[in-house]
Amino acid sequence: xxxxxxxxxxxxxxxxxxxxxxxxxxxxxxxxxxxxxxxxxxxxxxxxxxxxxxxxxxxxxxxxxxxxxxxxxxxxxxxxxxxxxxxxxxxxxxxxxxxxxxxxxxxxxxxxxxxxxxxxxxxxxxxxxxxxxxxxxxxxxxxxxxxxxxxxxxxxxxxxxxxxxxxxxxxxxxxxxxxxxxxxxxxxxxxxxxxxxxxxxxxxxxxxxxxxxxxxxxxxxxxxxxxxxxxxxxxxxxxxxxxxxxxxxxxxx
Amino acid sequence: xxxxxxxxxxxxxxxxxxxxxxxxxxxxxxxxxxxxxxxxxxxxxxxxxxxxxxxxxxxxxxxxxxxxxxxxxxxxxxxxxxxxxxxxxxxxxxxxxxxxxxxxxxxxxxxxxxxxxxxxxxxxxxxxxxxxxxxxxxxxxxxxxxxxxxxxxxxxxxxxxxxxxxxxxxxxxxxxxxxxxxxxxxxxxxxxxxxxxxxxxxxxxxxxxxxxxxxxxxxxxxxxxxxxxxxxxxxxxxxxxxxxxxxxxxxxx
Numbered sequence: 001x002x003x004x005x006x007x008x009x010x011x012x013x014x015x016x017x018x019x020x021x022x023x024x025x026x027x028x029x030x031x032x033x034x035x036x037x038x039x040x041x042x043x044x045x046x047x048x049x050x051x052x053x054x055x056x057x058x059x060x061x062x063x064x065x066x067x068x069x070x071x072x073x074x075x076x077x078x079x080x081x082x083x084x085x086x087x088x089x090x091x092x093x094x095x096x097x098x099x100x101x102x103x104x105x106x107x108x109x110x111x112x113x114x115x116x117x118x119x120x121x122x123x124x125x126x127x128x129x130x131x132x133x134x135x136x137x138x139x140x141x142x143x144x145x146x147x148x149x150x151x152x153x154x155x156x157x158x159x160x161x162x163x164x165x166x167x168x169x170x171x172x173x174x175x176x177x178x179x180x181x182x183x184x185x186x187x188x189x190x191x192x193x194x195x196x197x198x199x200x201x202x203x204x205x206x207x208x209x210x211x212x213x214x215x216x217x218x219x220x221x222x223x224x225x226x227x228x229x230x231x232x233x234x235x236x237x238x239x240x241x242x243x244x245x246x247x248x249x250x251x252x253x
Numbered sequence: 254x255x256x257x258x259x260x261x262x263x264x265x266x267x268x269x270x271x272x273x274x275x276x277x278x279x280x281x282x283x284x285x286x287x288x289x290x291x292x293x294x295x296x297x298x299x300x301x302x303x304x305x306x307x308x309x310x311x312x313x314x315x316x317x318x319x320x321x322x323x324x325x326x327x328x329x330x331x332x333x334x335x336x337x338x339x340x341x342x343x344x345x346x347x348x349x350x351x352x353x354x355x356x357x358x359x360x361x362x363x364x365x366x367x368x369x370x371x372x373x374x375x376x377x378x379x380x381x382x383x384x385x386x387x388x389x390x391x392x393x394x395x396x397x398x399x400x401x402x403x404x405x406x407x408x409x410x411x412x413x414x415x416x417x418x419x420x421x422x423x424x425x426x427x428x429x430x431x432x433x434x435x436x437x438x439x440x441x442x443x444x445x446x447x448x449x450x451x452x453x454x455x456x457x458x459x460x461x462x463x464x465x466x467x468x469x470x471x472x473x474x475x476x477x478x479x480x481x482x483x484x485x486x487x488x489x490x491x492x493x494x495x496x497x498x499x500x501x502x503x504x505x506x
Contacts, residue, residue, distance in 0.1 A: 041294040045312050048297070049322065059298050061397075069302065069395060142322060144314075174427055 003027070007242045008071070008079040014096065017081050019238035025119040028176065028247050029240035030057050030070070030110035031217040032080060033224070034098070034233040037062045040107040042145025046223060047109065049142040053151060053219035055112040055175045057243065063104035070243040076108045082236035086221075089228035094236050101233060111217050112176035113240050114154060116247040120169050126162045133199035134216055138190025141219060149226040152197070152216040153181060153189070157209040166212055173247075182213040189213065198237075256280070260495045261324070261332040267349065270334050272491035278372040281429065281500050282493035283310050283323070283363035284470040285333060286477070287351070287486040290315045293360040295398025299476060300362065302395040306404060306472035308365040308428045310496065316357035323496040329361045335489035339474075342481040347489050354486055364470050365429035366493050367407060369500040373422050379415045386452035387469055391443025394472060402479040405450070405469040406434060406442070410462040419465055426500075435466040442466065451490075 001009070004027040010016035020029055035043055040059070047054035058070045065076045078097045085092050085101065095101075118132075133155040141151055158166060163183055171179040182189050186205070191213070193202040205211050224232045235241060254262070257280040263269035273282055288296055293312070300307035311323045318330045331350045338345045338354065348354075371385075386408040394404055411419060416436055424432040435442050439458070444466070446455040458464050477485045488494060 041297070044294070044297055044301070048309050048312055056301055059301055 002244065004071070004242045004244050005073075008074050011081045012075065012078045017096065020081065020240045020242060021115060021238050022118075024242050026247055028057070028070070028243045028245040029113045029115045030243055031113050031221075032076065032083075032233070032235040032241050033109040033111065033220060034076070034102075034106050035109070035224070035229070036103070036231065037105045037107050039229065042147055043109065043220070043224070046141075046144035046147040047111070047220060049144055050151075050215075050219065052178055052181060053141065053215035053217065055177060057110045057112050057175055057245070059110075060108040062107050065102060065106075065108065067108065067110060067243070070110060070245050071241075072244070076241070077102045080235050080239055080241050082239040084234045084236045086225060086229065086232040086234070088230060089225045098233050101231075110241060110243070111220065112173075113217055114177050114214055115240060116176040117170045117173040119247060120173065121166055124165055124169055126158055126166050126169075131199065132156055133196045133202070134218060135186070135191040135196050136222075141223065146227040147220075147223040149219070149223040151181070151189075152218045152222055153191070153213040154216045155186070155191070155211055155213050157205065157211055159208065160210045163210040163212050170214065177214045177217070180212050181215050183210060186211055186213075255497065257324070257495045257497050258326075261327050264334045265328065265331045270349065273334065273493045273495060274368060274491050275371075277495050279500055281310070281323070281496045281498040282366045282368045283496055284366050284474075285329065285336075285486070285488040285494050286362040286364065286473060287329070287355075287359050288362070288477070288482070289356070289484065290358045290360050292398075292482065295400055296362065296473070296477070299394075299397035299400040300364070300473060302397055303404075303468075303472065305431055305434060306394065306468035306470065308430060310363045310365050310428055310498070312363075313361040315360050318355060318359070318361065320361070320363060320496070323363060323498050324494075325497070329494065330355045333488050333492055333494050335492040337487045337489045339478060339482065339485040339487070341483060342478045351486050354484075363494060363496070364473065365426075366470055367430050367467055368493060369429040370423045370426040372500060373426065374419055377418055377422055379411055379419050379422075384452065385409055386449045386455070387471060388439075388444040388449050389475075394476065399480040400473075400476040402472070402476040404434070404442075405471045405475055406444070406466040407469045408439070408444070408464055408466050410458065410464055412461065413463045416463040416465050423467065430467045430470070433465050434468050436463060439464055439466075
């Protein structure tokens, strides 16, 4: 049994209930979005049109909880440690499994998470990953059907030299958000340092640091919320799905 | 007016009716597939599952013939030099425009073409592009709904050193098939050198050459044909759609 399979089994059996951040780092982690088939086309087109924020790793067949390509044998109803449930565009709770919410019309989308490239940055000596911020920008995504909203970004602070290394490295990780979408002045993309949606508020960027911004996997969830999506199930924040895909091989499949 | 816009206008006005191979090389060329909305979801999932063969650049909204992201102002019903029409999985003719076949349910898929990376190979001195073969392999694609079939590949012959350069370069062109899917022995992927679907039959690979294989954009058309797709409109072979995307910038968007 691989480390990825063991992790999923532990989650399935309720022995692993905590976050997956900096865990099982050799494997690609995915964000989960479950929607009814009736909304799946518009959502998939939305992901295609906003691929840096929504890099699709796999779409399951309606009703099939098994991600047959990236984790054969897994069950997306039980193999995440924690799920978030949204109703009519608002968070309605969390759960340890979603067996009762899954229907023959359920379609699961697995979207690459930046947790994979964080490990690559660490290996290259870019120690900017202990503190990651997330911000809503003023940059609109390209809508598809009812799905629309502004881009959400993560921000990491690093030296200018590290910013160049980070751009080089993450460029390869096309299924986990790829290269940065912005570097430097946060105001250019409408980021308010005082109002992060994740992380502590900042007064300004320290003079010896460069702010580097990547498209964030929260963007499609935000779009589903903005659209008032009737029912959407996702991973709980920080509780990703561990795929069988090797982070370093999956760079460009 | 850019060179890309001028090319599209010439096609729209019937002044350009020939192939686009080695033309307007600074711009990404796309393969066109038009399907009814009722088949669009399965086809888009098929493309996602087989992304190296089917790299989606844009999906238009149903009934909208304008590719608003990659070529604003263009009209996909008139701005290709030549179209192919398939009915019930068989070729039923060609046409210079498809105004009469376009309906409010028509969805256009634009898929990246390897014509973009051919120019990059030429610039790097890999002179293997004057002769390109296409073969059906024994490698099955991952099905989605009714769409299924085997992978189609292009083959280029080059020196071993050039094969390495070609792998490095094309890796960057992720929206135009990216890195090779195979190198060396054609038999490993079921390629019969004596029976190409494009190019002249070969007895064997010359001893000083390495065969390098890329996923081919004919694969999704082949899948639609295999599925007996009722109506499908595509570009005619060698007559691509010229987008506004710059080949060298679009490598990893």
